[in-house]
Amino acid sequence: MQSLRETGRLPKARWSPSPNFGPRPEGAAISLLVVHNISLPPGQFGGPEIEEFFCNRLDHSAHPFFETIRGVEVSAHALIRRDGSVVQFVSLLERAWHAGRSCFEGEEECNDFSVGIELEGTDDIPYTPDQYRALAQVARMVIAAWPSVTEERVTGHCDIAPGRKTDPGPAFDWAEFRAILARTGDKE
Known part of the structure; x- marks a missing residue:
């Protein structure tokens, strides 16, 4: 069985390929995970519109x-849907178009070196326990495959594009997520 680092495909995720991606620049190493949110129409959940x-x-x-x-x-x-199910659009080996103009610790163009995970949600509606668990599982797999992505290098879109983006928003409980992530890591 091939590893995540070889395939770029998350186990158990439903594959729905997007045409909106490209190659990572030569020498760009995955070293960041960015948490986003999206709902379409805004504030509505469960439909096919995001996909x-x-x-x-x-x-x-x-x-x-x-x-x-x-x-x-x-x-x-x-x-990551409200029920914790995961839909994958772009191989982790490729450059998804999720961050836009962005900077993390002085390094610009975060799409080049990051993995972007969307949570079905809004800035001000609490996320579900299933979403926190699924995000922690995905983050733990990414951290295991690319050790440059540390727990400290899991961040929000708002942190890499301040003033332009606000997600995952105040409804995202970073302390809860980090506690679940730590427990997920203990199981390895």
């Missing part, structure tokens, strides 16, 4: 908000 958006299949006439994102081509490596 359709990341795969450039969103029906922009289905909701007024969708017109505001017409022509936007973005992706993340994976999405």
Whole structure:
């Protein structure tokens, strides 16, 4: 069985390939995990719209908000739904388009060296226990495959694009996530 580092595919994740990715720059090593949130339409959960958006299949006439994102081509490596299920859009070996203009510890263009994980949610609605557990499991796999991604190098979109992005927002309980991540690490 091939490892995550060889395949870039998260075990047990449903594969839904996005065209919105590219190669990582020569010599770019994965060393950061970025936590995001998304809901489409805003504040609504459970529908197919996030997946359709990341795969450039969103029906922009289905909701007024969708017109505001017409022509936007973005992706993340994976999405964690409210029930904790994981959908993967881009191989972790490739460069997903999730961070935009960004900087972490003086290093610009975080897409080049990061893994982007979206949580189905909003800045101000609490995330589910299933999402925290699934995110901790994914983070632990990434940390094991790429030791340069330490627990300290798991951060929010708001931290790498301050003033431009706010996610995962105040509803994301970093202390709870880090406690679950530590327990996940104890099992290895």
